[in-house]
Amino acid sequence: MEIGSGAPELAASSAYRQRRDEIAANAATYVPGEPxxxxxxxxAEHALWRLVSERLADRHRHLAAPEFNEAAERLGLGSDGVPQLHEVSDRLDQLTGxxxxxxxxxxxxxxxxxxLADGYFHSTQYLRDSVTPFYSTEPDILHEVIGHGSALADDRFANLYRLAGEAVRRVESEDAVQFIAKTFWFTLECGLLDSADGPRAYGASIVSSYGELEHFRSAEIRPLDIADMxxxxxxxxxxxxxxxxxxxxTHLEDVAGEFWASCDGTSIEKLLVVDI
Incomplete structure (x- = not known):
């Protein structure tokens, strides 16, 4: 989902809602294991994909982390038009499983x-409203394939997704699940990596948001710290x-990866109690 757009809330057009619901209906009846x-x-949808993906690629060169750009190149989506989800899935399976x-x-x-612990990522297939091409308050294939899909083409990023999934599977309380969701948000959704010319984005919500790529450096940027979250x-x-x-x-793996690999309900409860 492209979240954190910061754009004014506009009512979705009726044409968008109808098209979204039409495409979503296929997913609602999907049975795992079937094509x-x-x-x-x-x-028009292919034109929308070309417009947004080309604009994003231009900003990625200067504002996305090199590791993300290398992963995106490895996936090789291209900007010709909307890819079929099964084609992206087959490519990811070959690259990282x-x-x-x-x-x-x-x-x-x-x-x-x-x-994610089982190596599956849920993705929508519809595109955002063409009236607001550069942001969406709902999940759409641009965010999920360009943002998350690109990261999942890299073995190290993919391993972090798996570790987060395993952590969720391991805990039982809703508080623990929600704290893992928060750490996921501040890393794999909105995470940054230091670089010589300033922090660069790898988190899917930022790298798939044309507007936030311009604004994220205006945020208060803190050193990665799970307890601080x-x-x-x-x-x-x-x-x-x-x-x-x-x-x-490597630092991301050492901090977030190690947290997800070792956390359980008790360790998370201690963190939350300290916060109180």
């Missing part, structure tokens, strides 16, 4: 993240006012 249904995208599953909309975090709230509908930057991908 992913193809979508016959319109010329991840596969995509069609989703009809927002997937509850425990299910969404838990599926207990003190910070976030609003998924706005540009983020607080972000975390790891010194490197």
């Amino acid at each position: 992913i249904p193809e979508v016959e995208y319109t010329d 991840f596969r995509l599953r069609p989703a009809s909309g927002v997937v509850p975090f425990a299910l969404f993240c838990g599926s 207990t003190h910070v709230d976030y609003d998924i509908t706005q540009y983020q006012t607080t972000l975390y930057s790891a010194r490197s991908l």
Whole structure:
């Protein structure tokens, strides 16, 4: 989902809602193990993909982390038109063992993240409203394939997704699940990596948001710290006012990866109690 757009809330057009619901209906009846249904995208939808993906690629060169750009190049989506989800899924399977599953909309975090432990990522197939091409308050294929899909083409990023999924599977309390959701948000959704010319984005919500790529450096950027996240709230509908930057991908693995690999309900409860 492209969240943190910070753009004014506008009513979705009726044409968009009808098209979204039409495509989402296929996902709602999807049975895991069956072929992913193809979508016959319109010329207008292909044009929307080209417009947004080309604009994003231009900003990625200067504002996305090199590790993300290398992963995106490895996936090789291209900007000619909307890719079929099964084609992206097959490519990811060859690269890192991840596969995509069609989703009809927002997937509850425990299910969404838990599926990552098994190497599955839930993705919508519809595109955002063409009236607001550079942001969306709902999940759409641009965010999920360009943002998350690109990261999942890299073995190290893919391993972090798996570790987050395994952590969700391991805990039992809703508080623990929600704290893992917060750490996921501040890293794989909105994470940054230090670089010589300033922090660069790798988190899917930022790299898939044309507007937030221009604004994320205006946020309060803190060193990556899991414990510090207990003190910070976030609003998924706005540009983020607080972000975390790891010194490197290795540092991200050492901090977030190790947390997900070792956390359990007791350790998370201790973190939350300290916050209180």
